[in-house]
Amino acid sequence: MLDRALALKAEPFCSRVLERRSVALVFEHPSTRTRASFEAGIVELGGHPMVLRPGELQLTRGESVRDTALILSRNAAAIGLRTGSEETLAELARHAEVPVFNMLSPEHHPCQALADLMTMREAFGTLAGRKLAYIGDGNNVARSLALVGRLAGVEVTVAAPEGYQLEHGTGARVTHDPLVAAAGADVLYTDVWVSMSDDIATAGRRRDALADYGIDDALLDRAAPGAFALHCLPAHPGEEITAEVLYGARQRIWDQAENRRHAQKALLEWLLAATLDA
Secondary structure (H helix, E strand, O other), X not given: OHHHHHHHXXXXXXXXXXXXXXXXXXXXXXXXXXXXXXHHHHHHOOOEEEEEOOOOOHHHHOOOHHHHHHHHHOOOOEEEEEOOOHHHHHHHHHHOOOOEEEEEOOOOOHHHHHHHHHHHHHHHOOOOOXXXXXXXXXXXXXXXXXXXHHHHOOEEEEEOOOOOOOOOOOOOEEEOOHHHHHOOOOEEEEOOOOOOOOXXXXXXXXXXXXXXXXXOHHHHHOOOOOOEEEEOOOOOEOOOEOHHHHOOOOEOHHHHHHHHHHHHHHHHHHHHHHHHHO
């Protein structure tokens, strides 16, 4: 899939897999990168992005997820969901008659992880044996990085304070010390300390707990020569990352954001291959 993503980046209009087809994109949460990258990518593949926001579906008036899945399946070649509920995602996938993909859920962010690995692949040529240190809250982004990184041979270490650690079983190494995680790493990665799914009442407590888990030039100095920073965005300069790193020469964050489009195009091709061959 990463090979194909790189090919699609080199020739953005080389595939017409979605010619005269629509893809339903259901957003329960606001989005910048996910929406922009999927909309642009679907158009580049020759298709139509059917964007459905909160309040535009009868789900808000009590229609079931099952009925929604059946209706969207009759009108789209695939369905993407950005949701605050793992149960909604699972039910949609269970009843849909077309491929369903996760655009973000509380536990996972797989499309982001694909773009992250693609960005590393561009930088290093290969992924096997590379080391990525995730600094901050062990959230859905960290979890998907650990799971997908393991498949690609990337060693993922998550540095987080007590109470914010990633659970065991993902394949990641865990530590409480960001200095230990950063030592010798090829990539330092972070995310916001307070995300849209977090209770606003706990925001101050979260910031206090994560105050020592930010990426700055000093932490990058402990990483491997040529190491760079990644961030899934949106960023809050001065909290989880300094402005000097975010906008400086030791990052590939904006390439990473663009790569969402190319990685997701490769994903859509893969998902639709079976249905197109049938």
